[in-house]
Amino acid sequence: MITNFEESISDSAKGMKRSVIRELLKLTQREDIISFAGGLPAPDSFPIEELKEISCEVLDEDGKCALQYGATEGDHKLREILTERYVQQGLEITSDNLIILSSSQQGLDLTGKILLNRGDKFICGLPSYLGGLSAFSSYGGIPVGIEFDKYGMRSDLLEKSLIEMQNKQETAKFIYVIPDFQNPAGITMPEFRRLEIIEIAKKYNVLIVEDSPYRELRFEGEPQKMMYDLDTTGHVITLGTFSKIFVPGFRIGWLMAHQKVIDKFVKAKQSTDLCTASFTQKITAKYIEKGYFDKNLKLIIDMYRKKRDVMIQAFKDFMPDGVSWTHPEGGLFLFLSLPKDMDAEDLFKIAIEKKVAFVLGSVFHCDGSGKNTMRINFSFMDEKNNRIGVQRIAESIKLLLQNNVEV
Numbered sequence: 001m002i003t004n005f006e007e008s009i010s011d012s013a014k015g016m017k018r019s020v021i022r023e024l025l026k027l028t029q030r031e032d033i034i035s036f037a038g039g040l041p042a043p044d045s046f047p048i049e050e051l052k053e054i055s056c057e058v059l060d061e062d063g064k065c066a067l068q069y070g071a072t073e074g075d076h077k078l079r080e081i082l083t084e085r086y087v088q089q090g091l092e093i094t095s096d097n098l099i100i101l102s103s104s105q106q107g108l109d110l111t112g113k114i115l116l117n118r119g120d121k122f123i124c125g126l127p128s129y130l131g132g133l134s135a136f137s138s139y140g141g142i143p144v145g146i147e148f149d150k151y152g153m154r155s156d157l158l159e160k161s162l163i164e165m166q167n168k169q170e171t172a173k174f175i176y177v178i179p180d181f182q183n184p185a186g187i188t189m190p191e192f193r194r195l196e197i198i199e200i201a202k203k204y205n206v207l208i209v210e211d212s213p214y215r216e217l218r219f220e221g222e223p224q225k226m227m228y229d230l231d232t233t234g235h236v237i238t239l240g241t242f243s244k245i246f247v248p249g250f251r252i253g254w255l256m257a258h259q260k261v262i263d264k265f266v267k268a269k270q271s272t273d274l275c276t277a278s279f280t281q282k283i284t285a286k287y288i289e290k291g292y293f294d295k296n297l298k299l300i301i302d303m304y305r306k307k308r309d310v311m312i313q314a315f316k317d318f319m320p321d322g323v324s325w326t327h328p329e330g331g332l333f334l335f336l337s338l339p340k341d342m343d344a345e346d347l348f349k350i351a352i353e354k355k356v357a358f359v360l361g362s363v364f365h366c367d368g369s370g371k372n373t374m375r376i377n378f379s380f381m382d383e384k385n386n387r388i389g390v391q392r393i394a395e396s397i398k399l400l401l402q403n404n405v406e407v
């Protein structure tokens with residue numbers, strides 16, 4: 001190993017940190033711990049038998065292509081299928097508006113690569129998905145956090161922030177939002193708020209990055225129109241992924257945008273990984289074509305609805321006064337707020353002793369706020385453990401409230 005390795009690394013790499021969540025995940029992989037920490041889908045939702053069958057079919061019918069490099073834009077069939085699904089929802093797009101990515105995390109990374117120079121500002125929610133913040137920060141992006149109300153990012157504060165930037169001859173490169181079942185807050189933006197944000201983006205000529213991994217996991221309530229759909233001016237870039245509605249192990253996501261934007265993503269992706277794996281794209285396309293995808297999605301939705309309900313009931317049964325939580329209409333997470341003066345980090349230490357884990361809400365706040373909040377995943381554990389885990393967290397909170405533990 002060279003001795004001056006630290007001096008050799010780039011400014012970008014110096015700013016890179018290990019993801020707090022991925023590090024926590026290692027700790028919580030212990031079998032005896034009930035982990036609400038990761039954003040993992042339930043392994044029982046993975047269609048292993050169907051995938052064995054389809055993998056063989058793809059190899060038999062199209063093996064030489066399936067094992068070859070593919071187009072950077074993605075597998076033609078898969079792009080057509082995704083486009084058609086959006087068109088059926090009323091979107092006016094063609095497959096030229098869509099590129100397949102090696103996961104939506106790659107989309108976030110490429111967004112940073114394409115849009116951010118070092119020191120450029122971007123807008124995000126307080127709270128916001130840590131993986132997005134890390135991707136943008138690694139290109140030198142500076143987050144400007146906007147507080148939430150029960151409808152998601154506050155549009156009045158967003159505009160105030162953009163005016164302040166304008167007064168200083170600054171601007172933000174984009175507004176990062178997760179409108180459906182937000183990670184971590186579990187909030188869904190109603191249409192009026194989406195429209196307000198789009199209007200502001202147009203007024204100040206800022207792009208919107210709509211990150212939407214959970215949209216199809218709706219358990220109740222009316223679907224809200226995608227921001228991509230509500231915008232008529234090409235200001236929105238939308239990211240999707242198969243990770244939570246099919247399998248994360250294939251690492252397949254996509255990005256939908258104006259053709260000019262897609263062209264930039266194609267170029268940026270070429271220097272990143274040339275193309276997404278052909279084999280898994282072809283399997284995915286066939287899986288959808290054979291009708292397995294929609295059938296399995298219904299099962300996943302039912303499974304997660306039950307898991308959420310068990311968890312919320314456990315909160316009602318066990319949590320002491322002063323603790324509140326969101327009621328997500330879908331997705332994978334709910335967000336818990338402890339009494340104002342309580343620090344979730346103190347709670348975490350007790351909770352780990354009691355063999356239950358969650359993620360500190362503060363890691364999702366780019367300004368370090370949210371110390372009394374925590375993100376709880378309800379999709380990964382089974383219903384029984386969801387209840388036991390909540391009971392353990394409630395006991396830990398009560399201990400902390402009694403102030404009789406050293407932390």
Ligand code: PMP
Nearest residue numbers: 039103104105129183241243253
């Ligand atoms: N965006 C959000 C909001 C997420 O929660 C996640 C995964 N937890 C991702 C993007 C990345 O998903 P993937 O890379 O698996 O597509």
